[in-house]
Amino acid sequence: MSQQHDAPSAPGDSGRHGVSAEPAEAGASGGAGSALRADCGNCFGLCCVALPFAASTDFAKDKAAGQPCTHLRSDFRCGIHANLRGQGFSGCTVFDCFGAGQQVSQVTFGGRDWRQAPETAQQMFSVFPVMRQLHELLWYLTEALGLTPARSLRGELREALDRTERLTRAEAEALAELDVPALRQSVNTLLLRTSELVRNEVPGRKRNHRGADLVGARLTGAKLRGANLRGALLIAADLSGADLRAADLIGADMRDAKLGGADLTGAIFLTQAQLNAAHGDERTVLPPGLTRPAHW
Structure with missing residues (x-):
């Protein structure tokens, strides 16, 4: 696939x-x-x-x-x-x-x-x-x-x-x-x-993981505020507790990514389909307009 x-x-x-x-x-x-x-x-x-x-x-x-x-x-x-x-x-x-x-x-x-x-x-x-x-x-x-x-x-x-x-x-x-x-x-x-x-309005240095292969990566608690994650392969990546505020997630493959406790406040170009493919919990903070999938 x-x-x-x-x-x-x-x-x-x-x-x-x-x-x-x-x-x-x-x-x-x-x-x-x-x-x-x-x-x-x-x-x-x-x-x-x-x-x-x-x-x-x-x-x-x-x-x-x-x-x-x-x-x-x-x-x-x-x-x-x-x-x-x-x-x-x-x-x-x-x-x-x-x-x-x-x-x-x-x-x-x-x-x-x-x-x-x-x-x-x-x-x-x-x-x-x-x-x-x-x-x-x-x-x-x-x-x-x-x-x-x-x-x-x-x-x-x-x-x-x-x-x-x-x-x-x-x-x-x-x-x-x-x-x-x-x-x-x-x-x-x-x-x-x-x-x-x-993302330029986010203070400090922002990480650039555009198109990166992060399959299965251990990113627990990662500081990814304002990060460029466009097209990144986040399949089965552990993003538990990660700070993803204002991160660009357009086209990122988030199948089976772990988002428990992650903060996605203001994440841009994140779609419901991406969330549906991932795994989060009641502590995951979502942007307005997105809903917590039933399987979480």
């Missing part, structure tokens, strides 16, 4: 595929509108069909792209939603489409589902991953606009957000041909500048 990198990269592109986000765990970051939060009731189960997944600790079995999950019901809901982790589908509780599912289902395809209109299926499944990345960018841009230290960039951030929003309303054909990597690179440049402005 490939990893998330520096940034913004869709978890759906890093191996967490074929999933149905749990409503209690969907969404992230403060201030983003409901359009950027998964609404499974208005989606045609796209994450359960369009995306592939491979048998692993995250998924109990293989599933090819475009093939409906065997647990997908006729009403497009998950048949084992209440026990996804127990059934070996913990990856399904991590994935977040940022509202792309309902956008593709109800706006791009006007409420026509792929079962009743099978001629739309292939195109719908191709457009979904593109829309998911656009919505993720909107999520980050929305957060950036609300960060006071980045007020000097608000004009550029607003322009980027408006441009990305317009793309989400494009026809399916245009979406399928969109150069998403180029758009992501453009937005990422703005987000990096935003990050620097925010």
